[in-house]
Amino acid sequence: MTSEPKTVFVGLAGLGNVGAGVYKNLLKNGNLLTDRTGVRIQVRRIAVRTPEKHTELQVPEGMLTTDWRDLVNDPEIPVIVELIGGVTEAYHLVKTAILARKTVVTGNKALLAEHGHELVALAEREDVPLYFEAAVAGGIPIIKAVREALIGNHIKAIYGIINGTTNYILTRMSEAGLSYDDALGEAQVLGYAEADPTLDVNGWDAGHKAIVLAWLSYGAWLRPEQVHVEGVTEITQTDLRFARSMGYVVKLLGVIRLDDSNRIEVRVQPCLVPQSHILANVHGVMNAVAVYGDIVGETLFYGSGAGQNATSSSVISDLADAVDNLANEAGTNNGFIPQGHYGSCLPVDQTVSRYYLRLRVDDRPGVIASISKIIAGHGIGILSLQQPEVDPSADADLMLMLHQATYGTMKKAVAEIAALECVQTTPVLLRVESLKGRGA
Amino acid sequence: MTSEPKTVFVGLAGLGNVGAGVYKNLLKNGNLLTDRTGVRIQVRRIAVRTPEKHTELQVPEGMLTTDWRDLVNDPEIPVIVELIGGVTEAYHLVKTAILARKTVVTGNKALLAEHGHELVALAEREDVPLYFEAAVAGGIPIIKAVREALIGNHIKAIYGIINGTTNYILTRMSEAGLSYDDALGEAQVLGYAEADPTLDVNGWDAGHKAIVLAWLSYGAWLRPEQVHVEGVTEITQTDLRFARSMGYVVKLLGVIRLDDSNRIEVRVQPCLVPQSHILANVHGVMNAVAVYGDIVGETLFYGSGAGQNATSSSVISDLADAVDNLANEAGTNNGFIPQGHYGSCLPVDQTVSRYYLRLRVDDRPGVIASISKIIAGHGIGILSLQQPEVDPSADADLMLMLHQATYGTMKKAVAEIAALECVQTTPVLLRVESLKGRGA
Numbered sequence: 003m004t005s006e007p008k009t010v011f012v013g014l015a016g017l018g019n020v021g022a023g024v025y026k027n028l029l030k031n032g033n034l035l036t037d038r039t040g041v042r043i044q045v046r047r048i049a050v051r052t053p054e055k056h057t058e059l060q061v062p063e064g065m066l067t068t069d070w071r072d073l074v075n076d077p078e079i080p081v082i083v084e085l086i087g088g089v090t091e092a093y094h095l096v097k098t099a100i101l102a103r104k105t106v107v108t109g110n111k112a113l114l115a116e117h118g119h120e121l122v123a124l125a126e127r128e129d130v131p132l133y134f135e136a137a138v139a140g141g142i143p144i145i146k147a148v149r150e151a152l153i154g155n156h157i158k159a160i161y162g163i164i165n166g167t168t169n170y171i172l173t174r175m176s177e178a179g180l181s182y183d184d185a186l187g188e189a190q191v192l193g194y195a196e197a198d199p200t201l202d203v204n205g206w207d208a209g210h211k212a213i214v215l216a217w218l219s220y221g222a223w224l225r226p227e228q229v230h231v232e233g234v235t236e237i238t239q240t241d242l243r244f245a246r247s248m249g250y251v252v253k254l255l256g257v258i259r260l261d262d263s264n265r266i267e268v269r270v271q272p273c274l275v276p277q278s279h280i281l282a283n284v285h286g287v288m289n290a291v292a293v294y295g296d297i298v299g300e301t302l303f304y305g306s307g308a309g310q311n312a313t314s315s316s317v318i319s320d321l322a323d324a325v326d327n328l329a330n331e332a333g334t335n336n337g338f339i340p341q342g343h344y345g346s347c348l349p350v351d352q353t354v355s356r357y358y359l360r361l362r363v364d365d366r367p368g369v370i371a372s373i374s375k376i377i378a379g380h381g382i383g384i385l386s387l388q389q390p391e392v393d394p395s396a397d398a399d400l401m402l403m404l405h406q407a408t409y410g411t412m413k414k415a416v417a418e419i420a421a422l423e424c425v426q427t428t429p430v431l432l433r434v435e436s437l438k439g440r441g442a
Numbered sequence: 443m444t445s446e447p448k449t450v451f452v453g454l455a456g457l458g459n460v461g462a463g464v465y466k467n468l469l470k471n472g473n474l475l476t477d478r479t480g481v482r483i484q485v486r487r488i489a490v491r492t493p494e495k496h497t498e499l500q501v502p503e504g505m506l507t508t509d510w511r512d513l514v515n516d517p518e519i520p521v522i523v524e525l526i527g528g529v530t531e532a533y534h535l536v537k538t539a540i541l542a543r544k545t546v547v548t549g550n551k552a553l554l555a556e557h558g559h560e561l562v563a564l565a566e567r568e569d570v571p572l573y574f575e576a577a578v579a580g581g582i583p584i585i586k587a588v589r590e591a592l593i594g595n596h597i598k599a600i601y602g603i604i605n606g607t608t609n610y611i612l613t614r615m616s617e618a619g620l621s622y623d624d625a626l627g628e629a630q631v632l633g634y635a636e637a638d639p640t641l642d643v644n645g646w647d648a649g650h651k652a653i654v655l656a657w658l659s660y661g662a663w664l665r666p667e668q669v670h671v672e673g674v675t676e677i678t679q680t681d682l683r684f685a686r687s688m689g690y691v692v693k694l695l696g697v698i699r700l701d702d703s704n705r706i707e708v709r710v711q712p713c714l715v716p717q718s719h720i721l722a723n724v725h726g727v728m729n730a731v732a733v734y735g736d737i738v739g740e741t742l743f744y745g746s747g748a749g750q751n752a753t754s755s756s757v758i759s760d761l762a763d764a765v766d767n768l769a770n771e772a773g774t775n776n777g778f779i780p781q782g783h784y785g786s787c788l789p790v791d792q793t794v795s796r797y798y799l800r801l802r803v804d805d806r807p808g809v810i811a812s813i814s815k816i817i818a819g820h821g822i823g824i825l826s827l828q829q830p831e832v833d834p835s836a837d838a839d840l841m842l843m844l845h846q847a848t849y850g851t852m853k854k855a856v857a858e859i860a861a862l863e864c865v866q867t868t869p870v871l872l873r874v875e876s877l878k879g880r881g882a
Contacts, residue, residue, distance in 0.1 A: 023737075031595070031596065031737065034594070034596060035593065035594055037778075038593055038778035038780075039593070039778065135591075141737075141739065143591030143592075143741075147583060147586075150583075150590075150759060150763070151575075151586050151587075151756075151759050152583075152759070153478055153758070153762045154468075154755055154759060154761075154762065155471070278723070280724065280744060282723075283718070283720050283722075285718070290720075296471070297463075297467050297471065297581075297751045297755040298581040298746065298752050299581065299745065299746050299749075299751065299752050300728075300746070301581065301744060301745035301746075302730075302742075302745065303742075303743060303744070304720060304740075304741060304742035304743070304744065305738060305739065305742065306738065309739075311737045311738065312738050314594075314737060315735060315738035316591075316738075318594030319590060319591050319592070321594075322593045323590070338477075338478035338479065
């Protein structure tokens with residue numbers, strides 16, 4: 003380590019929240035990284051849309067450009083970091099960079115969910131590595147965990163809290179009794195939710211991440227339209243209270259698992275999770291991903307799922323792997339790329355779980371009989387049932403915990419129940435996840 | 443992937459619990475591993491002390507040997523897996539293997555704590571990799587997490603539940619109200635504690651792991667005699683109940699952190715942990731390691747800390763890295779080896795925390811006055827105090843929660859308190875950890 007370390011130049015596309023974090027933290031911990039990697043990792047050019055907006059970072063003159071092609075075309079730059087977000091231009095950028103045989107590091111989950119199939123194949127064909135640790139769960143090294151640490155395991159199931167905004171909202175609703183709107187407003191004030199929080203609260207941010215994890219686990223790129231995604235916008239205090247009274251909390255879970263016929267289940271839904279499970283104790287904006295391997299059993303990886311610094315930690319880890327890889331002509335130690343599909347997609351209607359069902363019903367004789375008759379008619383067992391006493395003139399909340407059934411069967415039963423005259427408003431149906439490995 | 447994959451032969455030393463797991467799981471998931479690594483990883487020879495004891499595994503004839511030199515001297519074997527345990531012979535084996543320029547994978551924490559300094563330097567000199575994921579926290583990829591995923595971070599602190607036996611005992615004492623002896627007995631019946639549980643319950647198994655983590659984080663190999671280690675043998679139901687009433691649970695924590703003067707604190711002690719913290723929700727034989735990086739913030743890695751299958755998952759991950767590394771003449775992507783020390787050892791008497799102090803005292807006027815006078819005399823603040831009402835003729839339990847102080851000061855105060863005539867039996871002093879980053 004006495005000789006001057008080699009410098010590897012990096013082209014950084016995007017200087018938003020995460021991009022700025024990467025730039026700052028590469029400066030802050032540059033010496034540590036050089037000690038550890040033997041290489042000086044240095045940003046050479048940065049592509050931004052509006053250079054005037056980035057004076058605060060005091061980027062050296064001439065480093066900024068408005069055209070990412072200046073990064074890709076620079077023969078001194080072997081590594082491109084894509085943090086511009088969005089899909090169309092990011093796709094063009096990453097594809098161009100791979101074709102120019104640059105190593106690419108991206109944090110773009112939407113890009114991977116949409117074009118991962120093509121881009122990964124292209125990177126393999128061009129024999130350049132494509133890194134994406136920052137695309138899933140921010141600072142949590144879940145990609146490295148699955149690709150490298152659990153390489154000897156068949157992945158039986160993954161259950162992830164992989165969106166910080168919605169976990170913050172659910173935590174505040176549950177712990178402080180806030181309404182959904184108030185919790186969302188608070189998240190926005192604190193910078194945990196964007197002005198337009200649609201992709202977070204409708205579940206699709208988590209959906210994109212689930213698609214990437216499913217590919218890594220089972221080798222198949224599911225199309226977004228094959229993935230069942232629900233958000234948290236319909237969750238109410240009533241449901242959180244019922245859940246708690248039964249020993250559960252409500253979490254927005256990405257569920258990825260393989261059934262006995264090698265069919266891949268990928269979905270994002272609010273689920274009841276046992277209070278004693280470690281995932282139930284992931285609060286606020288924190289994320290956690292539970293991974294069940296056939297050898298290792300249950301593991302869990304926890305950390306900040308978003309944010310400038312945490313996410314830049316993952317980008318920097320990818321950069322360290324990238325420069326190490328560049329130093330080795332012969333090849334890579336990037337963990338595996340799935341070779342071939344291990345399964346086909348399991349339609350959501352065929353997925354199985356237990357359920358929580360809440361109904362607003364008239365408070366009169368025969369109601370429970372009619373409802374339980376429909377449920378029994380679909381071959382679904384009732385685990386437990388609660389109807390708290392209310393003012394005689396008011397409607398009553400009836401809560402049922404139901405045995406395992408396919409989602410398709412359950413939806414049919416719920417539709418019939420919803421059509422009963424004694425049932426007011428739309429029934430609330432939530433999954434109950436026992437959080438064991440496959441089938442449990 | 444159409445051509446026949448290359449085979450890499452492995453020499454396996456030790457066929458105990460973990461060794462047998464490695465052998466079985468390499469067979470079970472061999473095809474998956476070959477798909478993912480492009481290499482067939484095959485055990486060629488196994489060194490065992492008593493071949494007759496291993497008929498159950500149906501190892502092919504001629505594979506077993508009673509002399510590990512047969513593995514090291516076999517020119518067809520580039521990788522040696524050391525799972526014989528103990529220190530003396532394992533040291534001889536690993537050293538000989540490194541000098542023969544074999545890649546070594548070990549799961550031996552005691553060996554590393556005792557001889558890691560020399561063996562790591564030797565491996566660097568001989569330019570062969572030395573892997574040890576299985577040495578710390580069983581199936582949890584904590585070594586890879588620190589060496590690779592968090593490579594861009596200064597590690598501010600690590601708090602780990604890194605011994606499954608003691609976590610099982612504390613969980614059962616806390617949740618089922620068992621005595622220490624009954625909980626230990628149960629752990630032994632279930633195979634979670636060995637017939638001689640000394641190294642687990644006295645804290646030294648965790649101590650060895652803490653030494654490895656401290657080296658990885660701060661580059662210094664602390665000698666075992668520099669590390670303050672306590673076990674769980676003195677924990678009582680009374681303390682668990684008091685802790686719970688204050689919103690805490692008791693966990694045996696390995697604490698590794700750096701203070702503002704770059705002094706390294708490494709200790710293993712039973713600590714009060716806030717119930718709402720995710721570490722407090724790690725139950726039974728599970729392990730978890732919370733790592734605070736200066737960029738990534740709080741992360742946590744959870745899984746089985748011991749056991750045949752979980753630990754073999756870590757060995758197999760090391761083997762995948764090892765074969766990948768062997769395929770690349772030029773070098774490695776094994777994460778960093780710390781270069782030089784980042785700090786010196788902080789003596790335990792200078793370490794700072796809050797404290798829980800329980801005293802058995804005479805129930806008469808003036809007792810609290812004398813005790814609180816001593817505490818104040820050492821400049822320590824009292825956060826809270828509890829003395830439940832008891833039968834007037836009996837001694838009373840007095841519980842104090844104390845502000846931050848050095849351990850040295852605290853011990854002096856406790857010695858003075860213990861000498862008071864009104865204090866019966868030995869005072870119980872436990873650390874209270876807020877589980878924030880350094881200094882918090």
